[in-house]
Amino acid sequence: MTLETHSDNAHNQSPAESHSKTSSVNLDDAIQSAKNKLLEQQHNDGHWVYELEADCTIPAEYILMNHFVDEIDDETEHKIAQYLRDQQNDEGGWSLYTGGDFDISCSVKSYYALKISGDSPHEEHMIRAKNMILNHGGAANSNVFTRILMALFEQVPWRATPFIPAEVIILPKWFPFHIDKVSYWSRTVMVPLFILCTIKPAAENPRGIDIRELFITAPEDEQNYFKVTSPLTRAFLILDHLGRLAEKIVPNFVRQYSIRKCEQWCLARMNEEHGIGGIFPAMVNLFVSLVILGYPKDHPQRKLARQAIDNLLVKRGNTLYCQPCVSPIWDTCLAGQAMIETETEENITPEIEHALDWLKDRQLSDEPGDWRIPRPNLAGGAWAFQYSNYYYPDLDDTAMVAWAMHRTKNPKYAEPIQRAAHWVAGMRSSGGGFGSFEINNTQYYLNAIPFADHGALLDPPTADVTGRSIALLSLADKEKYASIIKDAVNFLISDQEENGSWFGRWGTNYIYGTWSVLTALEIAEEDPQQEFIRKAVSYLQCMQNEDGGWGESNDSYYPPKHRRPFKSTAYQTAWALLSLLAVGEAETETVKKGIQFLLSSQTSDGHWYDDSYTAPGFPRVFYLKYHGYTKYFPLWALSRFRNLTQNKS
Numbered sequence: 001m002t003l004e005t006h007s008d009n010a011h012n013q014s015p016a017e018s019h020s021k022t023s024s025v026n027l028d029d030a031i032q033s034a035k036n037k038l039l040e041q042q043h044n045d046g047h048w049v050y051e052l053e054a055d056c057t058i059p060a061e062y063i064l065m066n067h068f069v070d071e072i073d074d075e076t077e078h079k080i081a082q083y084l085r086d087q088q089n090d091e092g093g094w095s096l097y098t099g100g101d102f103d104i105s106c107s108v109k110s111y112y113a114l115k116i117s118g119d120s121p122h123e124e125h126m127i128r129a130k131n132m133i134l135n136h137g138g139a140a141n142s143n144v145f146t147r148i149l150m151a152l153f154e155q156v157p158w159r160a161t162p163f164i165p166a167e168v169i170i171l172p173k174w175f176p177f178h179i180d181k182v183s184y185w186s187r188t189v190m191v192p193l194f195i196l197c198t199i200k201p202a203a204e205n206p207r208g209i210d211i212r213e214l215f216i217t218a219p220e221d222e223q224n225y226f227k228v229t230s231p232l233t234r235a236f237l238i239l240d241h242l243g244r245l246a247e248k249i250v251p252n253f254v255r256q257y258s259i260r261k262c263e264q265w266c267l268a269r270m271n272e273e274h275g276i277g278g279i280f281p282a283m284v285n286l287f288v289s290l291v292i293l294g295y296p297k298d299h300p301q302r303k304l305a306r307q308a309i310d311n312l313l314v315k316r317g318n319t320l321y322c323q324p325c326v327s328p329i330w331d332t333c334l335a336g337q338a339m340i341e342t343e344t345e346e347n348i349t350p351e352i353e354h355a356l357d358w359l360k361d362r363q364l365s366d367e368p369g370d371w372r373i374p375r376p377n378l379a380g381g382a383w384a385f386q387y388s389n390y391y392y393p394d395l396d397d398t399a400m401v402a403w404a405m406h407r408t409k410n411p412k413y414a415e416p417i418q419r420a421a422h423w424v425a426g427m428r429s430s431g432g433g434f435g436s437f438e439i440n441n442t443q444y445y446l447n448a449i450p451f452a453d454h455g456a457l458l459d460p461p462t463a464d465v466t467g468r469s470i471a472l473l474s475l476a477d478k479e480k481y482a483s484i485i486k487d488a489v490n491f492l493i494s495d496q497e498e499n500g501s502w503f504g505r506w507g508t509n510y511i512y513g514t515w516s517v518l519t520a521l522e523i524a525e526e527d528p529q530q531e532f533i534r535k536a537v538s539y540l541q542c543m544q545n546e547d548g549g550w551g552e553s554n555d556s557y558y559p560p561k562h563r564r565p566f567k568s569t570a571y572q573t574a575w576a577l578l579s580l581l582a583v584g585e586a587e588t589e590t591v592k593k594g595i596q597f598l599l600s601s602q603t604s605d606g607h608w609y610d611d612s613y614t615a616p617g618f619p620r621v622f623y624l625k626y627h628g629y630t631k632y633f634p635l636w637a638l639s640r641f642r643n644l645t646q647n648k649s
Contacts, residue, residue: 034635035342037606046354048335049328050628055096056087057106060113062322065284069291070204081117083319084110092128097554097613097623105146108139116209138216144453153203160225162450163243166198166258183459184392184437188277192285194262201292232448269391275308278389280324283309331628333401338632340407341639348408359401378426381419394437396465399472406475421476424469432487433461434469456618462505463495463513467520474524500535507615509556515575519582528583540576548593550576557619570608574633586644598634608634
């Protein structure tokens, strides 16, 4: 099954091909054109959903998954392989985002997927890829997830992987490591991996393809699969070694009980055809685990697990790729925000109401969820990111949905807004900040365990989610939540960067973080003349490009921080403009130049297009391109500017 989303079908167009409008375009016409295009892409039931694209790791893993279980579809495989070839860099490797540096783990998986699909290692593109990988130390330098995959395909010994036996599931809560102490995305990925790393199955690999040529030292002779980066890492590696020794004396009944507990944990979170956790890595691990545990092909649970993965496939011309997840709630509430901004309060259109009603029907209530473990008495009221992910709703979507509802002043949304605010307030972490899915998920020492070489094991409070939470609580009942709002604002002040910006955990990067904070502070009625807010304004002014726009690469997640401006993008320009408009800068030349950039870069079909990746899944590890960001954020910014400068009520 191939998921139908709204394709960014002009994403590869050159400026000449995109027919950019002239700078003399009328503001009202630009808004109407973008609005019309957005309405064309609204689904009949009221929602919006756009493609959500990651790097080549996920489509490569899709191919390798099929070879692991020997469920190969040649037509699908050929189309995904073509996508992988299309994404290969001129130097021969693969990056995590457009214009990014070579990434060895993504490149190893992409190379393996192409080779197992039938590409000869003697072809020019494969030789270039092999040479790039070898020049960067060989496949042994891949990250933990890649080495686990290679172990499953018998390309490296199991000692190349961290020791994560099924018995981890029965560790007591007081133990230094417990699955409840890590983020939702980590535990949904890890628990099915416990099964695989305990049973240590071998892939079917029906074509018998290996990648020995990608290693400098023979995999069985390699001694440096784990790098010691700190005394804490060394301590965890010692514990890892001791655990392997102790494994030999674990009674079989304990092992079988632990595997069964992992299986039950996963099945409880299956999420029907939407997949465990709603994210591809967890879905694949669970599907493969069910196969290894003996679930036959026609078993309902195995079929659902497979369907959830196939639902993520997207067709693009003669190619296919696999999304990491889908974003309908997020796309719908943001498109709704943009549409609301184009109207007056007295003219909330049926299309807007249709979208918000669709969202209203998806608000969660009494469903089970891991968030209930630390908050068992907190009533539900959240939204998830995907069509369904009831075990793992998030504060970001919840706040943005309820914020959009509040703007309509429609009484039918009053109760959902209050339920959402109550839930968000109950999910505050110590110190005043808010995380995305968890509370107090700040056991930072766990980032030193061998499994966590990606550095994204946890879900601590962040500026962007805290900002969104402030916005919702201020709208819902500023007096009732006054102390929570105050503490959250203080958290933001303490979290501000030296140059006045805020780090963007869920969008690229400091521009996104600053937008998330300044728009929230406006709603909280913070004085925009405060020194810390003026510092943020100065940061945005300094970051503006000569063409009037703003841009920032995902390179900003790497040292040194705060790199100089990147090429202007429509969505980042919109974030900067919305930030400045929130603090009284509507009449400044900075804002007018930014508006002019959006007007001049809009295409003849009413939208904007860009090939850059808009957000990190995990900074420095995994990046995303929200194809909807160029559709609704510029419209939101242009409409907001018009409303403020033309005194539109």
